Amino acid sequence: MAKLNHHFSKLSNNYLFPEIEKRIATYRQKTPNARLMDLGIGDITQPIPASAVSALVEAAQEMGKPGHFRGYGPSEGYPFLRETIASNEYGKLGINIDPSEIFVSDGAQSDIANFQELFCTDNRIAIADPTYPVYLDSNVIAGRTRALLKTGRQGGVTYLPCTESNGFKPETPSVQVDLIYLCFPNNPTGVTIDRPLLKEWVDYARKNQAVILLDGAYSAFITDENAPKSIYEIEGAREVAVEFRTFSKSAGFTGLRCSYTVVPKDLKIYDYGKVHSLHALWKRRHDTKFNGVAYPIQRAAAALFTPQGQKEVQGLVGSYLERARLFRQGLSALGYTAYGGKDCPYIWCKTPEQVSSWDFFDYLLEEHKIVSIPGSGFGQAGEGFIRFSAFADPSSLGEALQRLKAG
Amino acid sequence: MAKLNHHFSKLSNNYLFPEIEKRIATYRQKTPNARLMDLGIGDITQPIPASAVSALVEAAQEMGKPGHFRGYGPSEGYPFLRETIASNEYGKLGINIDPSEIFVSDGAQSDIANFQELFCTDNRIAIADPTYPVYLDSNVIAGRTRALLKTGRQGGVTYLPCTESNGFKPETPSVQVDLIYLCFPNNPTGVTIDRPLLKEWVDYARKNQAVILLDGAYSAFITDENAPKSIYEIEGAREVAVEFRTFSKSAGFTGLRCSYTVVPKDLKIYDYGKVHSLHALWKRRHDTKFNGVAYPIQRAAAALFTPQGQKEVQGLVGSYLERARLFRQGLSALGYTAYGGKDCPYIWCKTPEQVSSWDFFDYLLEEHKIVSIPGSGFGQAGEGFIRFSAFADPSSLGEALQRLKAG
Numbered sequence: 001m002a003k004l005n006h007h008f009s010k011l012s013n014n015y016l017f018p019e020i021e022k023r024i025a026t027y028r029q030k031t032p033n034a035r036l037m038d039l040g041i042g043d044i045t046q047p048i049p050a051s052a053v054s055a056l057v058e059a060a061q062e063m064g065k066p067g068h069f070r071g072y073g074p075s076e077g078y079p080f081l082r083e084t085i086a087s088n089e090y091g092k093l094g095i096n097i098d099p100s101e102i103f104v105s106d107g108a109q110s111d112i113a114n115f116q117e118l119f120c121t122d123n124r125i126a127i128a129d130p131t132y133p134v135y136l137d138s139n140v141i142a143g144r145t146r147a148l149l150k151t152g153r154q155g156g157v158t159y160l161p162c163t164e165s166n167g168f169k170p171e172t173p174s175v176q177v178d179l180i181y182l183c184f185p186n187n188p189t190g191v192t193i194d195r196p197l198l199k200e201w202v203d204y205a206r207k208n209q210a211v212i213l214l215d216g217a218y219s220a221f222i223t224d225e226n227a228p229k230s231i232y233e234i235e236g237a238r239e240v241a242v243e244f245r246t247f248s249k250s251a252g253f254t255g256l257r258c259s260y261t262v263v264p265k266d267l268k269i270y271d272y273g274k275v276h277s278l279h280a281l282w283k284r285r286h287d288t289k290f291n292g293v294a295y296p297i298q299r300a301a302a303a304l305f306t307p308q309g310q311k312e313v314q315g316l317v318g319s320y321l322e323r324a325r326l327f328r329q330g331l332s333a334l335g336y337t338a339y340g341g342k343d344c345p346y347i348w349c350k351t352p353e354q355v356s357s358w359d360f361f362d363y364l365l366e367e368h369k370i371v372s373i374p375g376s377g378f379g380q381a382g383e384g385f386i387r388f389s390a391f392a393d394p395s396s397l398g399e400a401l402q403r404l405k406a407g
Numbered sequence: 408m409a410k411l412n413h414h415f416s417k418l419s420n421n422y423l424f425p426e427i428e429k430r431i432a433t434y435r436q437k438t439p440n441a442r443l444m445d446l447g448i449g450d451i452t453q454p455i456p457a458s459a460v461s462a463l464v465e466a467a468q469e470m471g472k473p474g475h476f477r478g479y480g481p482s483e484g485y486p487f488l489r490e491t492i493a494s495n496e497y498g499k500l501g502i503n504i505d506p507s508e509i510f511v512s513d514g515a516q517s518d519i520a521n522f523q524e525l526f527c528t529d530n531r532i533a534i535a536d537p538t539y540p541v542y543l544d545s546n547v548i549a550g551r552t553r554a555l556l557k558t559g560r561q562g563g564v565t566y567l568p569c570t571e572s573n574g575f576k577p578e579t580p581s582v583q584v585d586l587i588y589l590c591f592p593n594n595p596t597g598v599t600i601d602r603p604l605l606k607e608w609v610d611y612a613r614k615n616q617a618v619i620l621l622d623g624a625y626s627a628f629i630t631d632e633n634a635p636k637s638i639y640e641i642e643g644a645r646e647v648a649v650e651f652r653t654f655s656k657s658a659g660f661t662g663l664r665c666s667y668t669v670v671p672k673d674l675k676i677y678d679y680g681k682v683h684s685l686h687a688l689w690k691r692r693h694d695t696k697f698n699g700v701a702y703p704i705q706r707a708a709a710a711l712f713t714p715q716g717q718k719e720v721q722g723l724v725g726s727y728l729e730r731a732r733l734f735r736q737g738l739s740a741l742g743y744t745a746y747g748g749k750d751c752p753y754i755w756c757k758t759p760e761q762v763s764s765w766d767f768f769d770y771l772l773e774e775h776k777i778v779s780i781p782g783s784g785f786g787q788a789g790e791g792f793i794r795f796s797a798f799a800d801p802s803s804l805g806e807a808l809q810r811l812k813a814g
Contacts, residue, residue: 001585001615001616001617001677002526002530002585002586002616002617002618002676002677003526003527003529003530003585003676003677003678003679004525004526004527004676004677004678004683004688005524005525005526005527005528006527006678006679008525008688008691009678011691017694018694041479043478043479044478045478046473046476047470047471047472047473047475047476048470048471048476049471050471052470052471053467053468053470053471056467056470056703057464057467057468060460060463060464060467060703060707061460061464063454063455063459063460063463063662063663064454064455064456064457064459064460065454066453066454068454069453069454069455069659069662070662071450071451071452071659071661071662072448072450072661072662073662106513106664106698107697107698109696109697109698110696110697110698113695113696114696117412117548117549118411118412118415119409119410119411119412120410120411120412120413121412122410123409123410134695134696137695138695138696141524141692141695141696142524178408178409178410179409208408209408209409210408210409211409252476252478254478254479254698255470255476255477255478255479255480255701255702256470256701256702256703257513257698257699257700257701269409269410269411270408270409270410270411271410271411271413271416272410272413276411281411281415284415284418285548287424287425288520288541288544288545288548289516289517289520289521289541289545289548290514290516290517291513291514291516291517291661291664292664293664294662294663294664294701294704295662295663296463296467296663296703297701297704300467
């Protein structure tokens with residue numbers, strides 16, 4: 001008899017985004033003519049850069065030509081893309097990352113969800129709270145958490161509260177943990193970290209032989225000069241950290257699916273005394289369970305690093321940050337307490353009068369026809385907050401402010 | 408201290424294909440001017456159909472236009488593709504598969520490697536021997552096998568020998584197994600199964616509440632009228648079988664990455680008494696760990712089902728099968744015992760005089776400059792065989808026969 005992976009039953013019944021879609025669908029049924037302002041899901045709203053389109057078209061045409069098309073590529077990505085990432089994203093910051101340490105993938109989400117497979121189930125994980133739900137859910141499915149607690153939290157997990165009192169910056173725990181999920185700039189708070197605090201994390205990991213899995217999906221949006229663009233700016237990080245990056249948000253690739261993961265060759269993993277290379281293991285996992293990203297998509301990603309591509313990406317990033325700035329300003333002017341939005345296009349807005357996240361979500365949807373994301377969906381410490389996405393188009397952002405103002 | 412998933416150490420040190428690449432590289436270093444005939448890895452050698460190129464170009468251009476580009480799509484694929492697959496691949500065979508039962512993915516390899524996550528680790532798996540190594544390796548990594556045996560086999564696995572004596576057709580076991588990996592037409596033997604024998608498997612699974620994971624990567628090549636094109640032709644299969652399909656081989660999509668998995672809603676999974684829907688679980692897994700296939704790639708796949716696309720795919724499939732027929736005929740004329748090649752472009756060739764697979768591989772490489780795949784790389788019952796791929800271009804196949812003839 002085929003038996004279920006019973007760890008699935010520990011997941012909350014509804015993954016956050018489908019639950020939101022369900023509530024929207026219910027609302028639309030009641031009021032089919034309502035014009036909703038969607039400031040919810042962090043999807044891009046501007047087309048992909050022209051340089052990426054040209055490269056995609058050209059590569060598509062190559063695929064139809066004898067002598068030019070490409071079949072299976074290397075599962076870890078084509079050298080042309082890995083090399084340009086290494087030199088542009090790291091070399092220019094003075095960071096030494098070899099192209100062979102870069103694994104091209106179809107999404108930061110899948111890579112960060114899959115990476116835990118390299119570790120045995122009795123590692124203890126630490127995650128920021130609130131944060132992107134995939135880190136925790138992928139570990140629950142894998143059986144790395146214990147029984148669900150009465151509080152609704154997963155047993156055997158070290159939660160790192162990110163609250164107003166610590167400026168939404170997770171602090172190193174006093175207990176020993178093995179796998180540490182960090183996200184800077186953090187989704188959903190939109191807040192990033194400065195070098196001294198990130199150095200504390202690297203030092204903690206070195207001292208405890210822990211591994212940091214750093215989700216840098218929003219790193220392109222960092223403007224604060226005191227905030228590191230990459231964890232490898234910190235001394236010793238090559239020994240303890242994996243970094244996940246994506247073209248989804250900075251270049252509008254959410255519908256094209258291309259990302260990359262950096263696994264430095266200095267990174268070690270332990271097996272009761274024996275030492276192994278995490279790089280070799282991830283390569284083995286990649287070869288077995290993944291077959292690379294479509295060639296035309298890799299060409300499109302590489303085109304982002306041409307001078308024209310860089311200009312276009314900077315334009316996109318700048319415009320989203322400008323939207324975030326204006327929206328946060330507007331919220332503040334209306335009396336809301338809002339965070340984030342400076343190094344990331346997410347605004348982390350406190351609900352008024354201690355209303356719960358879901359109640360405020362429902363209120364915004366039903367009274368103002370505004371879609372947001374309830375902060376509690378990202379973890380219990382997100383309760384009492386709501387996430388707005390400034391990826392939304394300026395007219396929606398403006399209209400949303402108008403509606404809130406009109407009360 | 409971060410601790411390794413120690414199951415990785417049970418994997419054979421080298422995944423088959425990288426080991427082959429290593430031997431080729433060593434040979435090339437010794438004889439840099441040798442002109443190799445590559446009949447090894449089953450990669451396509453003809454460009455993708457013109458209809459797919461056009462659709463890819465058009466969708467790429469859409470991605471650059473305000474109001475036309477697409478961001479995140481549904482993780483399980485766009486309705487336009489799921490609907491056309493359901494009607495063309497199943498409806499036309501008289502099989503009732505609903506579009507919602509089809510999950511679009513980036514490769515049959517990744518899906519079939521990931522699907523085991525839905526099951527707990529104490530399910531017993533059965534796999535054909537020889538077969539595609541990913542089924543076993545993904546279960547080893549997940550910890551679903553026991554200690555490595557002295558024989559080199561994985562403990563706790565039921566191997567289903569596919570040998571000359573049973574016509575390379577795996578038979579239902581006398582013991583009880585829970586998850587059954589089947590591949591028809593089988594990689595590497597190139598041999599498929601007829602309806603009565605597949606019905607035995609479906610009946611076995613129904614009786615034992617087992618789940619069949621059927622890899623149909625080569626189903627488009629089936630010519631035998633007695634062989635089912637889909638497992639859902641068999642009564643009751645909807646209750647016990649998942650089917651994996653890909654556009655890689657039939658439409659030359661190995662470099663574009665698009666596949667699909669059928670999970671019927673009738674398929675149940677057990678959790679110590681409780682019954683769950685496998686469809687809902689796979690959807691949950693997809694939402695958490697996968698973010699869909701690139702929109703332009705899905706458009707390219709959908710274009711394969713237009714009248715023009717179907718004509719082009721039939722042309723590709725027919726030409727590969729013709730190559731296989733001629734090559735197998737040529738091998739037989741030279742005195743080799745060769746199987747397969749009728750319903751799949753793989754030829755399963757017996758090594759002469761009981762030479763081992765790897766020795767024959769080395770002999771072919773060094774004496775004839777022909778690249779093949781050693782049968783033992785697909786399982787112990789593959790020892791004494793070699794796989795030739797007739798995806799290779801006709802001049803390579805012809806030249807390889809000439810070289811073998813010249814001795």
